[in-house]
Amino acid sequence: MTDIPSERRRGRFWLYAPFALLVLLALAWSGFWFVVKGRVVEGLDRVVAREAQMGRTWTCSDRSVAGFPFRIEVRCAGLTLTSSRWGDTVKVETGPSVAVGQIYTPGLVILEVKGPLQAALPEGRKLDLGWSQFEASLALKEREPERFSMVLVEPNATLTTPGASNETWRANQLDVHLRRNPARFATEQVADLALTAKGSVLPALDALLGTTEPGDVEMQASLTQSLAFKAGFNPDALETWRTTGGQIELTRLLMIKGAARLEASGRLLLDQTHRMSGQIDAGVAGIDRIGGMKVGGLAAGLGGLLGGKPSGGTPGLTPLPPVVLREGRVYLGPFRLPLQPLAPLY
Known part of the structure; x- marks a missing residue:
């Protein structure tokens, strides 16, 4: 039997070595992916258990984890949250949901949810929210939320409310962005909020302004003492936020409905009765009446007399008297607007 020359053996080694290396890398990557999958499942189970201890029960029906080789996808046939933190049980249900994370971009999670969302709220109230598309993203830094973005297409x-007329709202698109303020978070726990709604229709606002045209809304605000909501949005968190001096700093509110334009800024907080209170300075253009009160006459005169001013001093806007929220009522200067009293939040 003739031995194979050593040169031929070395040649075959280099011929097969790349394939062998590729197989080893594939096996190593597969092992790594399954390790990451296991850690994700363990992490989800810990979060669900911790939430249950805090009175919030999350149910992900038919949960599955997939996405090999470069993603981790957590899918739910339906997502349900049941909370006992509001006294009355609050239950929120949505359709199929999927959360996606890329192996090579840790700390970024993409969420897609199918509607509708149905919520059973305290005092027998019910909320139905639908959309044609829901996408959201959450950026984490050192396992702490740093930035959240959400887009709703055609929300409605x-x-x-038992014993009252239904309240409705719809829009073409709603964009929400929330992030830690890089300059003020360490000292004041400030989170910045930016919201944009295109083609918004809110009948209660239409009645107040006397126009039914769809509107565009832009809002920029800052939430101080935001860590009060780290454990969720519930009465305990709201009370902590109130007692620590938390405020909503409304930097800019812009609303355009046809020829009507409103710009505003101000501050809002919770009073001892747990209702929203505060003051908003606003200016308007193209609006004849607000709550039955003629703009440009007595209201404009009172606006200048009482210190009302357009937000940012935009030219062409008529200053209104300060809009004051006090003891559950809404006032335009000294005049109380014909609106339902504000309900306590908790």
């Missing part, structure tokens, strides 16, 4: 909502 109906709030049903």
Whole structure:
């Protein structure tokens, strides 16, 4: 039997070595992916258990984890949250949901949810929220939320309250962005909020302004003492936020409905009765009446007399008297607007 020359053996080694290396890398990557998958599942189970201890029960029906080789996808046939933190049980249900994370971009999670969202709220109220597309993203830094973004296409909502008329809202698109303020978070725990709604229709606002045209809304605000909501949005968190001096700093509110334009800024907080209170300075253009009160006459005169001013001093806007929220009522200067009293938040 003739031995194979050593040169031929070395040649075959280099011929097969790349394939062998590729197989080893594939096996190593597969092992790594399954390790990451296991850690994700363990982490989800810990979060669900911790939430249950805090009175919030999350249910992900038919949960599955997939996405090999470069993603981790957590899918739920339906997502349900049941909370006992509001006294009455609050239950929120949505359709199929998927959360996606890329192996090579840790700390970034993409969320897609199918509607509708149905919520059973305290005092027998019900909220139905639908949309044609829901996408959100959450950026984490050192396992702490740093930035959140959400886009709703064609959202529509109906709030049903026993013994009262239904309240509705719809829009073409809603964009929400929330982030830690890099300059003020360490000292004041400030989170910045930016919201944009295109083609918004809110009948209660239409009645107040006397126009039914769809509107565009832009809002920029800052939330101080935001860590009060680290454990969720519930009465305990709201009370902590109130007692620590938390405020909503409304930097800019812009609303355009046809020829009507409103710009505003101000501050809002919670009073001892747990209702929203504060003051908003606003200016308007193209609006004849607000709550039945003629703009440009007595209201404009009072606006200048009482210190009302357009937000940012934009030219062409008529200053209104300060809009004051006090003891559950809404005032335009000294005049109380014909609106339902504000309900306590908790």
